[in-house]
Amino acid sequence: MLDPASIKALTFDVFGTVVDWRGSIARDLGDYFAQRKPPIEADWAKFADRWRKKYQPAMERVRSGNRGFVKLDVLHLENLRENLAEFSIAGLSEAEIDHVNRVWHRLDPWPDSVPGMTRLRKRFVLASLSNGNVSLMVDMAKRAGLPWDAILGSETARAFKPQPEAYLRAAEMLSLAPAECLMVAAHNSDLHAAAKCGFRTAFIRRPYEYGAIKKYDLVADTGIDLDCADMNDLADKLGC
């Protein structure tokens, strides 16, 4: 059993957990390229899926030590160029490519995220613990009204999750023991990695992260402390 009084801070995964990256990218790029002259047509949800699929391999090159730490914006841009080629989209200016790459700064929260987090923030410190870089998280939070107390994660730790440094450095910056931190994520692997570092864990169900219902990560694995329908359910379970 998790005693809410033992928790001081909530650290959040962001892509998929707090924001709907796939739906947001499909909407944003769909509108942008429809209004472009000349317009460009594509299956933008599929474009988002393929772009996201290049995410873990790109970070893995950094995690494995084959490449020094770089911001996720840089990895996103490299992956975007590949993706554009694969979708046979050519002729974009560098300014257009930059605008498209920054779609990750313009993601919309799931409907329960801001209300649930606003309740949680009254009692706990809320920090992002994302592989996204600081400026990406700042732009996203300002646009979406995400109520962070601190932006932490890969860039402040200079390590990508699930490397232990990413979690441990966040706890250290909050001047907390890992057991005083509750990692909140829609992905069991993220929570298992946090738990190995001593964090407590809360799963948020996001069955439509990939559009159609997911085949995995539908519910919390055994050993995860809390299994929550959404952020409001997490606030309920923590007595906020």
Next chain:
Amino acid sequence: MLDPASIKALTFDVFGTVVDWRGSIARDLGDYFAQRKPPIEADWAKFADRWRKKYQPAMERVRSGNRGFVKLDVLHLENLRENLAEFSIAGLSEAEIDHVNRVWHRLDPWPDSVPGMTRLRKRFVLASLSNGNVSLMVDMAKRAGLPWDAILGSETARAFKPQPEAYLRAAEMLSLAPAECLMVAAHNSDLHAAAKCGFRTAFIRRPYEYGAIKKYDLVADTGIDLDCADMNDLADKLGC
């Protein structure tokens, strides 16, 4: 002339610029020790002054390389123990000493800080760029309602101002050129160091930072971009 359109983020010195450390410490410790059993009497404003006086020499040992980076909380605690001895205050428990040390987490903003920063935040990214550690800044912001978009500064840079790394790493984390950042401080030396790194600069007049009117840092030195009466004046000057 500073063109407000060239600025994307405001980075703030905090102790003295955003919050009234001396008045806050005098009030907080005065109340705390009056209610203690047995009570302890002292000139708590003088206590604050002496404590603060140990601040630069303690950081200098880190800046000079004679000591690895440590959080300001650690330096404050060491300096507090010395200060208690100098004021002949003995017999405090470790829990009491910890509570007293955390008075830096409980500082009150100057009256114009929250209203002025709230105006500024609508147009600019607001980040702390303080020598205070992250958890100190988070606790202070939550208690005082400071509207930060990001907590940056010494701990994220692992360097104390006026070391160039402290400023440059903040700009880098915001994904901005230094010239897109406006350093806001009540101390000319902080602004000169930021300007050397390419930041634009705004002085905030805090004549009563040390109680009686200061003998220096009353107005902006030559070369500082903006000389402001307070945060609302800065918001006016930036067209917010």
